[in-house]
Every structure is written in C-alpha cells, then in structure tokens.
Amino acid sequence: MTPSPAPLADAELFVPLNPQGTATPLVCLHASAGSAFSYLPMAQLLGPEQPVWGVEAPGFDGSQEPVSSVPALAARYTAALREALPAGPVHLLGWSLGGLIAFDMARRMAEAGAEVGRLILVDVSPPYMVPMPPEPETVRRFLHEIAASLGLDIPAEIDALVAAAGEDVSAVFKELGRLGPWPPELDAELLSERYTVFRAHAEAAHSYEPSGPYRGPAWHLLAEKSPPQDGRWAELLPDRTERQVPGDHHTVWQGDSLQQLAAHVRSALSGPARPETD
Numbered sequence: 001m002t003p004s005p006a007p008l009a010d011a012e013l014f015v016p017l018n019p020q021g022t023a024t025p026l027v028c029l030h031a032s033a034g035s036a037f038s039y040l041p042m043a044q045l046l047g048p049e050q051p052v053w054g055v056e057a058p059g060f061d062g063s064q065e066p067v068s069s070v071p072a073l074a075a076r077y078t079a080a081l082r083e084a085l086p087a088g089p090v091h092l093l094g095w096s097l098g099g100l101i102a103f104d105m106a107r108r109m110a111e112a113g114a115e116v117g118r119l120i121l122v123d124v125s126p127p128y129m130v131p132m133p134p135e136p137e138t139v140r141r142f143l144h145e146i147a148a149s150l151g152l153d154i155p156a157e158i159d160a161l162v163a164a165a166g167e168d169v170s171a172v173f174k175e176l177g178r179l180g181p182w183p184p185e186l187d188a189e190l191l192s193e194r195y196t197v198f199r200a201h202a203e204a205a206h207s208y209e210p211s212g213p214y215r216g217p218a219w220h221l222l223a224e225k226s227p228p229q230d231g232r233w234a235e236l237l238p239d240r241t242e243r244q245v246p247g248d249h250h251t252v253w254q255g256d257s258l259q260q261l262a263a264h265v266r267s268a269l270s271g272p273a274r275p276e277t278d
Contacts, residue, residue, distance in 0.1 A: 013057075015054035015055070020051065024091055027054075029093070030098050032097045033201075034194070038095070042258060045262035050269065058076070060197055066200035069208075070100050075108065091116075093122065095122040098122075099122060100127055103210070120265060125229065128232075131206065132202065135167050139172055142194075142195050148249075149250065150183070152182070157179050169195060176188075216239065218240040219242075219264070220243075223251075245261045
C-alpha cells in the first residue's frame with residue numbers, strides 16, 4: 001500500500017497506524033468496538049520499515065450504518081483493499097471479531113488468486129452460529145469491553161443497573177456518570193452510538209459460519225488466561241502456528257505482554273511462510 005490509500009469510496013475506512021516503510025503492508029481489522037486504534041501501540045513496535053494500516057468499521061464515526069455480517073464486512077474490505085493495492089501481497093491481522101473478518105478476507109483473496117502474505121489471529125474464538133444473548137447481557141459485555149479498553153474497573157452496581165433497565169439501553173448509559181470514573185467525553189449520546197456499532201458486530205460474530213477453511217499459512221497468538229478453545233481452528237486453519245502470550249483477552253495489548261505479542265508478529269512477518277514446529 002502506498003503512503004496514502006488510493007482515492008475510493010471506502011478510503012475513510014483505512015487508518016494509517018504506520019504508513020511508511022517498504023515491507024509488505026500489514027492490515028489490521030477492527031474488533032467489535034469498531035476502532036482500529038487499539039493496534040497503534042503494536043504498530044509502533046514493529047519497526048519503521050513495516051507499514052501498518054488499520055481498518056475502521058462503517059458506522060464508527062456515525063456517518064454510516066454499521067454492518068452486522070462478517071461476510072459483508074469481509075467482502076467490502078477486500079474490495080477496498082484490492083482497489084487501493086491492486087497487486088502484490090498483503091498481511092492480515094485481526095483481534096477478536098477482527099480475526100474472523102481477517103480469516104474471511106484471506107479465504108476470499110485466496111479464492112480470487114490474490115496473494116495473502118501472512119494471516120495472524122490474536123486470541124480469536126472459533127466461529128459458531130449461536131443465538132444472540134438477551135439485550136441486558138449484550139449491554140453488560142459492551143460496558144466491560146469499554147472499561148477494559150480504558151483500564152477502568154467496572155463499578156459493582158453496573159450489573160444491577162443493567163438488569164433493572166432491561167431493554168431500555170439509554171437508561172443505563174445515562175446513569176454511568178454517577179457510578180464510576182468514566183471519561184466525561186463518554187456521555188450517553190456517544191455510548192449509544194458506540195453500542196449500536198458493537199451490537200451490530202455482536203450479531204455478525206454470532207451469525208458467522210465459514211463456507212470453508214483457509215489453507216494458507218496462519219498464526220494464532222492466544223492469551224494464556226483466555227478460556228481453552230475447542231479444536232475447530234484446526235479444521236478451518238489446517239496450516240497454522242500457535243503461540244501463547246501472557247495475559248488475558250485485553251491485557252495482551254499492555255506492557256510486557258504487548259512486547260511479546262509484537263515480537264511474535266515480527267517473527268510471523270519476517271520468518272518463513274511455514275515455520276518449523278517446536
């Protein structure tokens with residue numbers, strides 16, 4: 001990818017995290033929150049020669065409707081990426097929901113004859129089609145995600161507040177300010193906008209069933225404290241390398257865990273396509 005993506009309808013989806021450098025570009029797909037900036041600290045550790053671009057979700061800035069389908073997101077991002085970079089390989093990386101999107105993009109690109117350099121998943125649960133949880137549970141997960149991303153403790157009263165509000169999501173967001181040290185910019189209006197995106201992405205994850213495996217080389221960097229996974233990634237990513245990173249689903253992006261995660265990413269990007277097993 002050039003220092004700035006080519007002008008196109010979806011150019012606003014690309015976020016420059018480290019646009020300089022001559023190595024094969026690394027494109028990082030947003031998680032459920034929709035923002036690409038969670039990848040910025042990692043991008044800064046990969047070195048000046050590694051271009052890194054993030055992809056921000058439609059609707060994150062409030063100008064578009066969010067998309068509630070992994071295949072629809074993957075198809076849109078793949079088309080935009082191929083227009084911005086019509087030739088040459090590209091690396092794909094995704095954390096959480098972003099890993100499902102990256103996986104689907106890699107499949108699409110491989111089927112179309114486009115070269116995928118590396119596919120890197122960061123602590124990604126295997127996909128299964130399951131019903132959406134009740135609205136209060138989705139709201140609770142959203143607030144815990146927000147708090148974890150900001151390094152905040154969830155007030156003990158949150159669960160009771162969410163349960164009492166039921167389907168009235170706005171009532172929960174209006175009460176947050178008095179319960180804990182939430183940044184003032186995270187007011188009820190902004191939280192409602194962010195929740196709309198998060199909920200659409202939760203629907204996308206819960207409804208995703210891959211149409212087949214991706215047989216290219218892949219890496220899965222797993223958080224040591226995340227729950228054990230079943231073996232479905234072995235079916236969907238038969239040529240994968242697994243590594244563990246200290247921490248949980250969120251703290252892998254902090255401190256020493258982030259340093260180790262970035263080291264694994266550097267190794268995946270610079271090493272052979274199929275590394276030797278341990």
